[in-house]
Amino acid sequence: MLKILVVEDDVNTGKLMCAVLKQNGFSPVLAADGLRALDVMEEETISLAVVDVMMPNMDGFQLTKELRYSWAELPILMVTARQEQRDKNEGLLAGADDYMTKPVDEQEFILRVKALLRRAQIAMDRKIFIGDVVLDYDSFTVKKHLETITLPQKEFLLLFKLLSYPGTIFTRIQLMDEIWGMETETSEHTINVHINRLRERFYGWSEFEIITVRGFGYKAVKHEK
Numbered sequence: 001m002l003k004i005l006v007v008e009d010d011v012n013t014g015k016l017m018c019a020v021l022k023q024n025g026f027s028p029v030l031a032a033d034g035l036r037a038l039d040v041m042e043e044e045t046i047s048l049a050v051v052d053v054m055m056p057n058m059d060g061f062q063l064t065k066e067l068r069y070s071w072a073e074l075p076i077l078m079v080t081a082r083q084e085q086r087d088k089n090e091g092l093l094a095g096a097d098d099y100m101t102k103p104v105d106e107q108e109f110i111l112r113v114k115a116l117l118r119r120a121q122i123a124m125d126r127k128i129f130i131g132d133v134v135l136d137y138d139s140f141t142v143k144k145h146l147e148t149i150t151l152p153q154k155e156f157l158l159l160f161k162l163l164s165y166p167g168t169i170f171t172r173i174q175l176m177d178e179i180w181g182m183e184t185e186t187s188e189h190t191i192n193v194h195i196n197r198l199r200e201r202f203y204g205w206s207e208f209e210i211i212t213v214r215g216f217g218y219k220a221v222k223h224e225k
Contacts, residue, residue: 001027002047004113007037007063008079009055013102017050017079020106021113034058038066046074048116053080053091061094068095073124073134075116079104128163130207130222135160142202149201154179158194162220163208171217191218 004026008014018028029044031037033055040046049067053060064076078096080087088099097119098112128135134143140156142149151159157179162170170178172188180190195210195218202208208222 001025002117003027003029003044005029005031005037005040005044005046005049007031007034007049007055007060008052009033010052013052013104016106017104017109020109024110024113026113034060034063034066037063041067041071046071048075048077048113048120050077050079050113051096053078053082053087061090064091064094064096073120073127073129075120077112077116079109128160130163133205133207135163144205144207151201155194155198155201158191159198159210159220162210162218163222166208166220166222169213169216169219175217 004021006014006017006021006028008017008030009032014030014032018030021028029040029046031040035057037049037051041049051060051063051067055063058066060078060080064078067074067076076096077098077100078091079100079102080091081102082088083101091099097116100109100112126137132144135141135156136143137156137160140151140153142151142156142159158175161175161178172191175191176188195212199210206223208220210218210220213219
């Protein structure tokens with residue numbers, strides 16, 4: 001059951017949103033302000049955040065910026081009584097994915113939540129997350145915090161394949177057929193070269209490693225914290 005974080009200081013509104021989410025098969029987690037919301041994010045695995053704008057301690061705009069910085073892929077739905085276009089623009093610029101004004105229509109609320117989750121799932125199917133590391137298939141990049149490494153195509157595809165099936169042993173022939181194609185005239189030694197390059201690039205990264213299984217091939221191991 002997906003956990004949805006509801007950040008709302010109005011008790012009645014918060015309870016209503018949580019009730020609607022629960023009725024539709026989600027597991028809501030309520031936080032009364034932005035500071036508590038950040039604590040929840042550290043404690044729980046949250047799939048989407050619903051963020052009010054006007055709150056004590058930390059408003060929704062600042063919270064959204066904090067969430068976007070630390071949890072870049074988290075879908076964020078901003079909900080507020082403010083109806084000015086400039087407020088909507090400010091919310092979207094802060095990093096919100098969608099914006100609703102109060103009073104919230106329950107059906108529209110759920111439709112927007114489900115739409116954001118679908119979009120997030122489509123994006124995540126082309127990404128691999130290992131702790132703070134993100135492999136992005138669309139850009140052939142590996143990101144960790146503020147560091148981004150763009151890999152040559154074959155290196156990225158090799159790493160993505162191994163990390164898509166952690167613990168699975170792939171023979172050199174399997175990897176050659178998958179990435180270079182069955183008709184390739186490239187020798188199996190190419191795999192060794194690419195594996196060594198990947199090991200050099202990510203030397204010291206504790207989140208994953210590529211292991212040689214003697215007599216068989218290679219496997220990737222994730223070390224998630």
